[in-house]
Amino acid sequence: MEGEAAANNRLEDEEEYKESEEAATTANDVEDNIEVEMILDANTSYHTTASVHCSVEQLRRELEQAWDHLIPNNAVLSLSFSGELLSATTRLEELGMADKGKLELQVSLEIANDLVDTGPPPNTRSHDPGYKMGSHDPGYRMGSVLTVEVDSDDGGKQEILVHIEHTSVPKPFLGGYRHRRTGVEYHHAAVQTLPKRRPDKGIETFQRDTQTVTLCNKYQQVMFDAATQMTKTGCIVSEMTDKLVTPKRYETADEYHAKRLEKVLILQKHWRRWLAQKFVSSLRAERLKRQEWEKQEAIRRQKEREERMKREFERRMNPKTKEDFDLLYHTLEMWRKDELTLINQSTTGAARKAALCGLLEQEAQLIASVGQHKIVADGENKEKRIRSFLESTAAPKQWIAHDGEVTQMDTPDTIRAQQLKEIYQSISRQELNPTERLDVLLTLKQTVKEHDCRLTRDIVELIDREADLIMRGIPDPSLGGLRKRICTLFLQYCKTPLFNPEAAKHIRVPADPAMLRSNIYLCRSCRKYLPSTDFSLPTNSRVVGHCRKCDELDNKARLRADYSTYRLMVKSIKHSEERYNDGSHVIFLLQEMDLCYLVEHIWAGQSLLSGDTELAELVLIRWNTKEPWSPWNCVLLNDEEGRAHLNLADVEMAYGAVLVQKVNHRHVLARNHFSKLSGMKEDMTAKVVQLPLPRPAEKLMTSRYLTTVADTP
Incomplete structure (x- = not known):
């Protein structure tokens, strides 16, 4: 009864195990593994690595497969932890040992002899001559271990485990008897023993060459007789399916090879023709590609030339930079030379002198027009330089970090420069109404009053004067000169390093007068002492000549060359x-x-x-x-x-x-x-x-x- 109860418990555990496996499939894919040691006795244990989500039933099945040769088929394994029997659905993570990484379980082995029908009692086997082991149950298979009870030396009984080796080798007949009715043989020896192995002589006695036959296929033409039935008296053979074979002219070997060579030449002609056509097609494709490329290049060059001429025309009509005015003076000189050549070729005497005077007047008018454009461009460039100076002084400090990103930081000096830049932009605006203008002047007055010097006192005096005129209702066009003076003085205030520390890094004149004593040269034209950076020295020059401004003035007056x-x-x-x-x-x-x-x-x-x-x-x-x-x-x-x-x-x-x-x-x-x-x-x-x-x-x-x-x- 105990065996039946154990079997029922095992079936219930298997059903619970199936349900637990279905629930485990929805668990997380990533599992934590721990080391599990299952101990049977002091000399027998089993080590494995399992997931913390593994159930006890999975470990028990793995243990049965590992100990299949040690335990009988009718044995029931049970696992316990700390003396408590574990259920089949219990998971390792429920035991509270997952964080330690190792778990020890105890294994108990229970032999259920009444679960499998092992045949009739032993005392009936010798009396029944027709009995054969397992003949009453065709599906019976003997287990790997048998429990045998033997007498001990002290007169008691002792149970030992007998391991059975299953082999398919036919057992030799070494004596026994055969049942007359059933023909079943009962051996007296070699029942549980393996066949005797032959001693190893150290020599290979079995070879493939001596155990196989070499086959060889050879074809041979044999002579055989055949008969042909012909039409004769008493025998008519139909001629409907007969074929008339007419012999052709005999062809010698030389003729055959000559004909073959002729056909080969024909094939070679067609092959070479195909190669030539393919080569010509590739050349034609390359030529078309080259022509298309040349066409695109011509279009590109034409567009670049047109764009360049358009830019030069724009530079001549609206000159802004020094290079633009050099181009304008160079164009003027080329026009003067062409007109002078035309006058010398077409006129003489008094007419030539009159034409030269007219040419001189036209040149003077054009130079005056260029000068007016230069005045306007200088004003615009001056405003750009002022904005650039204020932007550069107010720009935050920046550097590149180790990861390549640009880091920016505002210092007290840059913040001061930003405030001065905003004030200058405010006082330079022309569209402010009187109230807004007074607010800007008040802010400017409070800013410059932080320092007491002649420059700040002049600025404060001009601010008070403009505020008084605004309160009297003087129109804005009449205040243009005064406002321009305020902007000029405040710009000088912004360029002073004492009031704007960031300006010291952007002004050309150094704060230390001792630095002006090095690299200073005399210009032989304007007679001014200038730094070396104001001189342009050709590679073949031997002395310091004229400064850059004198060279520009000389170029405009005489050469009018364009070096852009x-x-x-x-x-x-x-x-x-x-x-x-x-x-x-x-x-x-x-x-x-x-x-x-x-x-x-x-x-x-x-x-x-x-x-x-x-x-x-x-x-x-x-x-x-x-x-x-x-x-x-x-x-x-x-x-x-x-x-x-x-x-x-x-x-x-x-x-x-x-x-x-x-x-x-x-x-x-x-x-x-x-x-x-x-x-x-x-x-x-x-x-x-x-x-x-x-x-x-x-x-x-x-x-x-x-x-x-x-x-x-």
Whole structure:
């Protein structure tokens, strides 16, 4: 009865286990594993790793599979923890040991002998000659372990476990008897023993070669007789299905091979024709592609030329910068030369003098018109410089962090600069009514009163004067001069480092007068002592000549040359040399006048290959791409020719000896004219080597600044 109760409990546990498995499928996919040790006795235990969501029934089944050779089939395993029997649906996480990572369970083994019918009693087996083990139950299978009760030495009874080895090897007959009616054999020996193994002699006695037969297939033509039935007397054979075979002319081997060669030649002709058609088709496609590309390039160049002419026309009509006025004066000089040539060719004597006087008057009028435009442009540029100065002083401090993000911070000095900038913008506005104007003047008065000096007293006096005039009802146009004086004095207030500390970093005149004593030179034209940065020195100059302003004035009066194109060419060369990153320094020593001499006198102002004279489309690139750029290692080409030249591996083989000799001659001329560049290059290289390398953050900031400058129109 105890065995039946255990079996019923086991069936109930299995049903609960199925329900628990269905519930476990909805659990989280990620499980925590712990180490489980199941102990049967002091010498027998089982270790495994299981999830904290695992049930006791799963562990029990895993233990039965692992101990299948140690426990009988009629044994029932039970698991307990701390002396308490565990239910089949109990999970490991409910035991409270999941946080320790290890769990110990006790295993109890119960033998249920009455669960399986093992046959009739032992005393009836010897009396029944027809009895055979398991014959009463065809589905019976003997367990792996049997419990045997034997007599002990002390006269008592002792139960031991007998392990059974299941084998399919047929047992040899070593004596016994056979039932006469049923034919069942009962052996007296070799019932539970394995067959005897032959001793190992150390020699391989079984080989595949001696146990297999090698098969070989061979075809053979055999002779056999065949009979043909013919029409004869008494026998008629139908001729409806017969075929008439006529022999052809005999063909010799030479004729056969000649015919075969002829057919091969025909095939080769068609094959070569197909290859030729394919090659011609590819050439045609490449030609069409090339024509389309040339068409698109022509359209692009035409658009660029039109855009460039449109920009130049806009610069001439509305000049704003120094380069615009240089272009305007250069255009005026070209017009004067053309008119002068026309007058000299068409008139003589008194008519020529009259025409020259008229030309001089027209030139004076045009110069006056250009001067008026320059006055307007100077006013606009002055306002832009003032706004730029105030914006730069009020800008917050910024730096690049380790993650690449730009961090900004306002300091007391920048906050002070922002307040002054807002006040200046307020007093510069013209659309304020009298009440708003008085409020702005009051704010300005309170700000400048923080410091007592002659400048602040003058500003306060002008503020009181304007406030009195506004209260008297004076119109705004009459107050324009007074307001302009207030703006000028307040701007001087903003540029003073004592009142605006940030201004010290943006003004040209240093706060320390001792710094003015170094790098000061005398201009031989205006007789002024100026810093070295105000002089433009060509590479072949020996003394300090005129300052930049005197050079500009002389250029406007006599030469009227336009260096804007050469200035753009210098920037283009600098950017290209920076991309090479091979230590090229010569281009950074050249001025616009030097490049003008190199283009106009050394290379005659035209492309070496096509003879193109459009300066806006010409570029000075490296002749030998493996060496740094220099006046004796460059060539003047247009954009398309320059891109093709940079892709050449060997320029001497590509251009030929005559063209290479011509280029070398011009390089010699350039080296002689710019002979001082070699020593300046070495001196500059030595100074650059002594400078510390920039940090990664400074490199990133510099690259962003260069990108911004390059993208600025």
